Amino acid sequence: MTTPDQPDTAQTEEPANAAPAAARQGLRPASENASRIINSPDNDRRRGALLRGTPKKPEADSEQARTKRPTLKIDRDKVADGAKAGAQKPTSPASPVNLGANQRSIRSLPFVDLYLRLDSEGEARFCPMAKKGLRQGNLLVPKAYRQDLERLRQQIMPIQKDDFSVIHDGMRLRGARRRISNGQTWTALRRVSDDVPSLAELRFNPQLIPHLQGLGKRTGLVIVSGATGHGKTTSCTALLSYFLKTYGHLAYTLEDPVEYQLQGEHGEGGYCFQTEVDKDADWALGLKSALRWHPRYLLVGEIRSPDAANQVLRAATSGHLVLTTMHAGSIEETLNAIIQISELALGNRATQLLADGLVCVLHQTLRSWGPFVRFLFTEPDNPGDPIRACLRDNKVEQLGTYIEQQETIVFGPNAYEQRKKDKQRA
Known part of the structure; x- marks a missing residue:
């Protein structure tokens, strides 16, 4: 007796020129065996069962479902007032207020930076996210966002600080x-x-x-440096979050303004107090x-x-781990x-405190594939570390050799060639 997915071997005859079954299984490639099984006329039952068991793709249940959804053309200043008959009108993320039929929430605009004029309504520009298919540059915000831009402008106007943060429809924005x-x-x-x-x-490189x-x-000082907009604060925040979740203890932040939400518990035994x-x-x-x-x-x-530099160096040499950022073009400049x-x-004591407290300097540059990072670590519990000696003697220009040595240790003997390739990939 046979089943639907099993061929009837009793009625199947081997071809006259076929090799023995064991030899055929041992010598034929798997792909050839699979092809013979699928295409064999004696295997209609199995093939029929497989086809019957394959779920059919669901058909579109309406003409509207088969119609391609329209997308926002962010490189134009004009947005169609209406849609053609049968076309679906584009929608934007939910907003706590009714923006009107042809208006959209700023949350749906694919921007990284938004530039809004405050002393007059209706004028705004934006820099799009770096995504394939999006026109890049500094572009006019389409008129479909005008109503929500006015809401945002009215929300910002009462703020007294020049550097601030604001939450608009659940979206956090850092402003200047x-x-x-x-x-x-x-x-x-x-x-x-x-x-x-x-x-x-x-x-980051694994x-x-x-x-x-x-x-x-x-304990000591960790400095993340780089140009404006290259993710210095984001890297510091990612490090601090990991430290709290992994090692616990208390963290305290001083920011202007607060960017990421760190206030509260992190893992088991980690807590952060966040201040502006x-x-x-x-x-x-x-x-x-x-x-x-006592953080x-x-x-x-x-x-x-x-x-502030004085207080940072004193904290770094008194049992704390301090993370901070600086604007600089290289580790040496930092x-x-x-x-x-x-x-x-501090006068001449500055170099001594920096040499005693320095833990690490990172200099990062954002590329399309991630951050390009150069780094310099000091040796823990080693006052005679040659890097610390260079700092005490104010010979920062000699640190380039140690930077390259550490890159070779972390990335292997081809670190220099890899660094050149990374620069070319920008």
Whole structure:
């Protein structure tokens, strides 16, 4: 007796010139056996069962379902007032207010940076996300967003600070307001995610990630440097989040403004207090106050004054791990910059404190494939570390050799060639 998925072997005759079954199974490739089984006229029962068991693709149940959905053409300033008969009108993410039939929420605009004029309504530009198919540049915001732009403008106008953060329809925006030369007032708004990314999600090199994650066991100063908009604060936040989830303890942040939501519990035994600094002069006072909370980790958004640099170096040499950012073009420029600014408050002691407290310097440049990172680590619990000696002697220009040596250790003997390829991939 046979089943629908089993051929009737009793009625199947072997071809006269066929080889023995065992030899045929041992010598024929699997693909050839599969082809013979599927195409064999003696195997109609199995083939029929397979075809009957294959689910059919669901058919479109309406003409509208077969019609291609229209997409927003962000490179044009005009949006059609209506749709052709039978076409589906585009929709935008849910908004707490009714924006009208032809209006859209800013949340649906694929922007990274949004530039909004505050002293007059209706004028706005944006830089699109770096996605395939999206026209790049600084473009006019389509008129379909005009109503929601006015809501956002009215929300920002009462804010007194020039650097601020705002939440609009559940979307977090970091803003900077400036009066420009022709008398107009504009604000630049950057979209910020509430979800803190991991180093892997930021596409850091997998060989470098374990070395960065291990910094959470140390005390001292970690500096992330780079140009504006190249993810310095995001990298610091990702590191701090990992430290809290993995090692626990208490973190305290001073930011202007707050970008990612870190306030609250992280994992088991990790907690973060997140604060904003209103004025540049408040950075040093905020750091003094932060130390009274006895945090294991300190996140300082940026070193902007000699007094703040003084407090950062003192905290880094008194049992805390301090993470901060600086604007600089290289690792050497980063170290020279912090020496120069801290010398205004500490004099010649600045280089000694930096040499004693430095843990790591990262300089990152965002590429289309992820961050291109150069790094310099000091040896833990080793006052005689040659990197620290160069800092004490103010010979920062000699650190290039140690940077290349560490890249070879982390990435292998072809690190230099790989670095050149990474630069060419930009």
